[in-house]
Each structure stands twice: as structure tokens, then as C-alpha cells.
Amino acid sequence: MxxxxxxxxxxxxxxxxxxxxxxxxxxxxxxxxxxxxxxxxxxxxxxxxxxxxxxxxxxxxxxxxxxxxxxxxxxxxxxxxxxxxxxxxxxxxxxxxxxxxxxxxxxxxxxxxxxxxxxxxxxxxSFLNTEDALDTVVANTWANRVIYDISVDLKTFTLGDEISLSVNLELLGRDLRIHEYKCAFNECVTYTVGSNKRSSAKTLKSVRGVDFHRDGGIWSDSLKLRIPNTCLYDSNNHIIQISHQLKLSIIFITDDNRFIELRATLPVTVTLNTxxxxxxxxxxxxxxxxxxxxxxxxxxxxxxxxxxxxxxxxxxxxxxxxxxxxxxxxx
CATH class of the missing domain: 2.60.40.640 (Immunoglobulin-like)
Structure with missing residues (x-):
């Protein structure tokens, strides 16, 4: 179909x-x-x-x-x-x-x-030329302390494809240092019975960053993650809905040794190879x-x-x- x-x-x-x-x-x-x-x-x-x-x-x-x-x-x-x-x-x-x-x-x-x-x-x-399929960037300012820009090379993938994730950060607060960061590929399934809905989610794969590269006031790095062949295809019917997302977690440490975490998600679509x-x-x-x-x-x-x-x-x-x-x- x-x-x-x-x-x-x-x-x-x-x-x-x-x-x-x-x-x-x-x-x-x-x-x-x-x-x-x-x-x-x-x-x-x-x-x-x-x-x-x-x-x-x-x-x-x-x-x-x-x-x-x-x-x-x-x-x-x-x-x-x-x-x-x-x-x-x-x-x-x-x-x-x-x-x-x-x-x-x-x-x-x-x-x-x-x-x-x-x-x-x-x-x-799914048709791959829709506006949603071309939306591959999430950018925002977090707590007036970090400006972040997260992007992927594509929005729609199939089994076995490699996702390339780019992360760019501008630290506005001088008291912040990057402690660690990782990206998880999550799968969520929602079941509908009448008016009742129940969901379950799991992480299929995750990868940790190695080191951010600094260019002036911008910190940047790229992560690569391969979609496992056991992954389900996205589905949006009225009985079972299946969706996938990339969840990025960046942990900062402050000058007074407190840990704070920035979380950002980017939806991706897993579909049949045309x-x-x-x-x-x-x-x-x-x-x-x-x-x-x-x-x-x-x-x-x-x-x-x-x-x-x-x-x-x-x-x-x-x-x-x-x-x-x-x-x-x-x-």
C-alpha cells in the first residue's frame, strides 16, 4: 500500500x-x-x-x-x-x-x-516527499543557558540504515561544562481497545558520544546509529500505532559540581524500502x-x-x- x-x-x-x-x-x-x-x-x-x-x-x-x-x-x-x-x-x-x-x-x-x-x-x-519527511532539525534554547541544534541527514529510514546525528551546542552560561552525552533509538507501541489506550516503549539501540569539538563558542559532534533489523515498521492505524524517535541526553556539570541534564527528541520514520x-x-x-x-x-x-x-x-x-x-x- x-x-x-x-x-x-x-x-x-x-x-x-x-x-x-x-x-x-x-x-x-x-x-x-x-x-x-x-x-x-x-x-x-x-x-x-x-x-x-x-x-x-x-x-x-x-x-x-x-x-x-x-x-x-x-x-x-x-x-x-x-x-x-x-x-x-x-x-x-x-x-x-x-x-x-x-x-x-x-x-x-x-x-x-x-x-x-x-x-x-x-x-x-509512506510518500517520502511530504513536508514532515523533510523536517530533520530540532533547534531551541534550553533554560537560557544552552542554544542547541540537533539534525539528522534524513527523516525516513528502513531496516539496517545508518542514522547520522549532528549536535551543535552554544553554552551561554560560563559555569557549565559538558560531562557526558548519549543518543538512544526508542520504539513506542500504542494499543487501542475501544476508548482505552495503553503504550509500551523500549530502547532498541544507544550510542555514547566520544568528545565534542570546539570551534570558537560552538561545541559540535556527530553520532552514528544503525537501525536494527528487529525494528518494527512505523504504523499509524486505529488499532496499533508504532513510532520511533531519537532521544538525546546531554549531562552538564556546574562549577559547584551539580549535574543538570538537557533532553531533546527527534522523531524519525522507519518504513519499507521502496x-x-x-x-x-x-x-x-x-x-x-x-x-x-x-x-x-x-x-x-x-x-x-x-x-x-x-x-x-x-x-x-x-x-x-x-x-x-x-x-x-x-x-
Missing amino acids: HGTPQECAGNVLRGQLVLEVSEPTKIKSIKLSFQGKSKITWPGVQNEEKVLFEHDWVFLHPKKYHILEPGNYQWGFELILPGSLPETVEGCEHGSIQYRLKAVAERHSFALNLSTQKKITLHRC DDMELPPYREYIPYKTYSCDIYDNLENINFSLPSYDSVISNTPASSMDLSAPPIYVM
Whole structure:
């Protein structure tokens, strides 16, 4: 998804359901479902689990049974996903947002149903040319004693990126000396259940400064901090909000040996790398290899186009198989 839930036009989920039959099999129905669910489990707060979005397909309508001859059958599907859907959120301590496809081939009463599931990950990539994304500086005067200027080279990052933080200080009080300073990269997660909100925060990484360099009345230094790959992406949906910030702490010592601390925060955004959004066209999709025979080794003979919803088409079969005939329907 590109952009915020308010500005995103949505996206299309496309795919194929593939069923391999190794012997004549009685199937009552074949269905596919897509569902998005959120779950919040915060101790002391009312837990909540709800369905965000769902859609069902029926590829073989329920009957007493259909007989499927040996072979591979494919059903194409596609679904328009609204741009307002919250993105996938996993790895949080007290909640999650997940999407999943589930296929079920229903069999007769004394046989186990065939079923499989596939997780669908929905990422949201924010536009990087907004005014907020370009705001990379925090400057102010602290207690009429220090003028500070804190800046980063970028405001939006992805996993594994290195943040370069520049700090410039002008000490207005002659009784101040810089004792130590450090920068922490913090992650905050807020969960919403009805009108209740609960937040948790943790420091993912921190780095200490080595030494300020003095040029006239200006003290300056630069710190580098790499975003860990375990970091979550920023999220601003109505269920789980995730944000990140750089928190700078500078401790001064006065002439009378008292310690005072300057704290400043600079929000940063962690988002999906836009290079990861360049997916191949759907017609370049290559089906997986089945377990019974290597029917996809000769790719020149494969038709990758989607079948219609009402058709049941087999892939390239072995020469001894005749899969051109449709399934046998028994009332």
C-alpha cells in the first residue's frame, strides 16, 4: 500500500489455488477465503479480537460429490483490497494484525478435508516527499543557558540504515561544562481497545558520544546509529500505532559540581524500502513444482495466464494422463 489510509487507492491481490490429485477423488466442494484479523491482549484491559476484512470464493459448489480425475487443477482469483486497511503488524508484545488465505476441499463424511493456509503480509510505504519527511532539525534554547541544534541527514529510514546525528551546542552560561552525552533509538507501541489506550516503549539501540569539538563558542559532534533489523515498521492505524524517535541526553556539570541534564527528541520514520515494492508483473508468476512429477521442468510449454473463475484447468500432464475432460459431476 502506498500512502496513508486516507490517501491510498488500494491494491489488488492475485493468485492461483492449485489442487493436485493423484487418484480419482470425491470432492464435495472447494472454497477459498481471505480474512484480516486484529488481536489485542493487554493485561488489565478488555481484550479484543475482531475481523477487519473478509472475502470468500467458491470454486466447486457444494454437491453430493464431484469426481476429480488424477491431475493438477487451478483456479485463479483476485481481490481488490481497500487502501484503508491497516497494515500487517507482527512482533508486538500485546497485539497483532494479520491477513491469511485459507483453502478447504471438503470431502465425504468419513474422509478428512484437505486444507491449507497462506499468510499474506500487507506493508504500507509512506510518500517520502511530504513536508514532515523533510523536517530533520530540532533547534531551541534550553533554560537560557544552552542554544542547541540537533539534525539528522534524513527523516525516513528502513531496516539496517545508518542514522547520522549532528549536535551543535552554544553554552551561554560560563559555569557549565559538558560531562557526558548519549543518543538512544526508542520504539513506542500504542494499543487501542475501544476508548482505552495503553503504550509500551523500549530502547532498541544507544550510542555514547566520544568528545565534542570546539570551534570558537560552538561545541559540535556527530553520532552514528544503525537501525536494527528487529525494528518494527512505523504504523499509524486505529488499532496499533508504532513510532520511533531519537532521544538525546546531554549531562552538564556546574562549577559547584551539580549535574543538570538537557533532553531533546527527534522523531524519525522507519518504513519499507521502496525497492522492495517493485514486484514482477503477475503474468511472470511461476507455479511451484508438484511432488508427483516434475511437470514444470519444461517451462516453454506452460501457459501462465489466469484461467477464468468458472473453469477447471489442469497443468501440463504426463503423457499417460488425459486431463482435458472436466470433472465428473454426480448428483
